[in-house]
Amino acid sequence: MVARSAPSPADVWEILEEVRDPEVPVLSVVELGIVRDIAIEGDHVTVQITPTYSGCPAMHEIERTVVGALASRGLVAEVRTVFSPAWTTDWMSDVAKEKLRAYGIAPPGPTTEQPLVPLMRRAAPVPCPFCGSRETETRSEFGSTACKSLQVCNACRQPFEHFKAI
Numbered sequence: 001m002v003a004r005s006a007p008s009p010a011d012v013w014e015i016l017e018e019v020r021d022p023e024v025p026v027l028s029v030v031e032l033g034i035v036r037d038i039a040i041e042g043d044h045v046t047v048q049i050t051p052t053y054s055g056c057p058a059m060h061e062i063e064r065t066v067v068g069a070l071a072s073r074g075l076v077a078e079v080r081t082v083f084s085p086a087w088t089t090d091w092m093s094d095v096a097k098e099k100l101r102a103y104g105i106a107p108p109g110p111t112t113e114q115p116l117v118p119l120m121r122r123a124a125p126v127p128c129p130f131c132g133s134r135e136t137e138t139r140s141e142f143g144s145t146a147c148k149s150l151q152v153c154n155a156c157r158q159p160f161e162h163f164k165a166i
C-alpha cells in the first residue's frame with residue numbers, strides 16, 4: 001500500500017484481520033466478531049468495536065493494538081466503542097469456533113440452546129476440546145478471564161477453558 005493514499009475498506013479489514021485478541025491470541029478481532037464497522041476519510045480510519053463482555057479488561061489493549069496496527073500502515077485510527085446491540089458469541093464465525101477448539105478452548109454453543117427459565121437451568125456438559133468427551137464438569141465459572149469458565153474432562157483428565165456463550 002502506498003503511504004498517504006486513502007486505503008480501501010478491504011485494506012483496512014485486511015489489517016484488522018492481523019490484530020489478535022489479547023485474551024484469545026488464536027483469533028483476530030474480526031474473527032471474534034467485535035469489529036462492527038469501519039469508516040474511512042482520507043488516511044483517517046474510524047473503527048467501531050463492541051466489547052465482548054462489558055468491562056472486559058482486554059478492551060483497552062484491543063483499542064491500543066488496533067490503533068497501533070493501522071498507524072504502522074500510515075493511517076490515523078480512532079476506535080469507537082459501541083455497546084448496543086450487545087456482542088454475542090453468535091457473531092463468532094464457525095471458522096473461529098473451530099480455531100478455538102484446535103487451540104484447546106471449548107467454543108461457545110449457540111446462545112439459543114440455553115434454557116430461558118433460570119431455575120431450570122442446568123448447564124449442559126461442554127464437550128472436551130481434546131478428546132470430544134462430554135464427561136466434563138465445571139470447576140469454576142471463571143477461568144483466566146471472566147469470559148471463560150474452567151472445565152475438567154473426566155475422560156482424558158485435561159483441564160480446559162470454555163468460552164461461555166452469551
Ligand SMILES: [Zn+2]
Pocket residue numbers: 128129130131132133153154155156157158
Ligand atoms: Zn477429554
